[in-house]
Amino acid sequence: MERIAVLGAGTMGHGIAQLFAAGGHFVALYDPNAGQLDKAERSIRAQLALLREGASAAELTTLEQAAGRIVYTSDLAEAAAGADWVFEAAPEQAAVKQELYRQLAPLLADQTAVASNTSTFSLAALAADVPFADRIVIAHFFNPAPLVPLVEVVSLPRTKEGVADRLMRLLSACGKTPILLRKDVPGFIANRLQAAVMREACHLLASGVADAAQIDAAMRDGIGLRWALSGPFEVADYGGLDIWSKVTAHLLPELDTGIAAPEPILEQVRQGRLGAKTGGGFYEYDGSVQEREQARNARLLRLLRSRDEGQERSGTPS
Template sequence: MNLPAAVVGIAGLGTMGLALAELFVSQNIEVRGFDPRRDAIASDEHPWSLRDNFSLSSSLGDCVRDVDLAIEAVVEDVDVKNSVLAEIALHTEGIIASNTSTFMPSVLAPSVRNPERFLVAHFFNPPQLVPLVEIVPGPATSTSATAQVVDLLSAMGRHPVLLQKECPGFVANRLQAAILREALALVDAGIASPGAIDDIVKSGLAPRWAAAGPIGVADLGGLDIWARVSALLFPLLSNTAEPSARLSSLTTQGHLGSKTGQGFYEHDPKTDAMTFRDMERHFELGVRFSPERFSAS
């Protein structure tokens, strides 16, 4: 699959589908998009949609016919995804990728004719900014299909990371959930405020992880030390299977964070925009780190 000769079809033009379309269009790749809820895209919000290498298809079949890569980016509902994937598979012989953040490939692959061409390519929002893409092959996925997707994304300046096997939540979401569980357990126990915990991460942990990752940090600190820390702390960490009491209380009250103006913090568009700009600056710095700095054994 050569860049920019590849042709990509995107099924589902919600927040993530539109962002993926913009990403591929910006690489001069021909992109076709389809969403039954859309017969037009607002060009004032999405000026990239006016470029010659993007077109809005009138049917899913037209969107994915003869493409090199078809990306499913519909709602996180397994029945909807299976239905869309089955139809995609009827209209293309190309590689098919789901952008799911939830469902393992083995759950979705049975819907796909010739499942050796199917895998999960989990992009992170906004994909134009976040280079990471988790590549999760299914039990039947061919090494050729995996390699072609990895090569294409690498040529686009993304950072595809190949998982050795599937698991629920993949890797990034599992790490994020584990950290959030411990953070909220500390809040619920009255040990630290949400602001204090976020300050600790932003001013200490996050820069170290950005440079080396959590396992790289352990290597640099000394595995003998981390073996002792693990023996002491692991039995004391939260292993609850229930949502945090504070989190449950906020959601019950309708305080959902930025989208409602109130969560653990108060939000307004101006301060949230500043936070997103800070994230952009961190990513611009972070991509300068060499991912090949450590060679894992």
């Protein structure tokens, strides 16, 4: 059982805190904004209740005690005291993260390691000026952090031996699928793949080939369904690499190669339509964001459980 400090109790931080508490660890969740801590506690309790539905007897015991393993604090020193791990989920602004690391440095014990959940900064940039540069790594979770299995992990040649391995073990023990990248690149793996798909989806939309609902259906009811079980290389192996050599040679010259943010997204942003959080984007949304998130999480949980049951029965890798 480890002592874990999570810094930032927003979308990602509260989910990361919940994940580790559900994994049996003691968690201190820090946020300078007390209102965020109240919101995080309400959300964690609701999510834990959701997870208890359909959980096995063994999982139930751990889940029932999880809420009691989290302390909520606006005192950074209290959060960092005795921590084995610090998971940083502060806003994606270099100045905010750097200032937080500066405050954190004197509070850390020698063996404490820090993992940033940054989506866009390279580890080399984050580690540049911090005194604990040999003990900071990236652990990039996906929203909702307690449910999505993938965590991308990045370390540097200067990272102290054993830190990345310890993190991989901690994440695996909490049911995650951590992937340790071989290089420190912006966007890691999954966001690069996602951005490539988004560029082409916007290109198809802007070219009038299909509307947003049709493109979403093609992903959700077609390739996305398959991708929940197999990655692109496995799909290519099954399709035949001779076929894929022809498909890519014929299609790649047809695809968008732009490097600016796609126009269909920019157009929505100009109109103040930022998606579900403003009630509209490519679609219109009713009801509160929290209710929609709860409903989406419940569906995601059912999907994951049925996928994992199928894997256990067939014994095949996904």
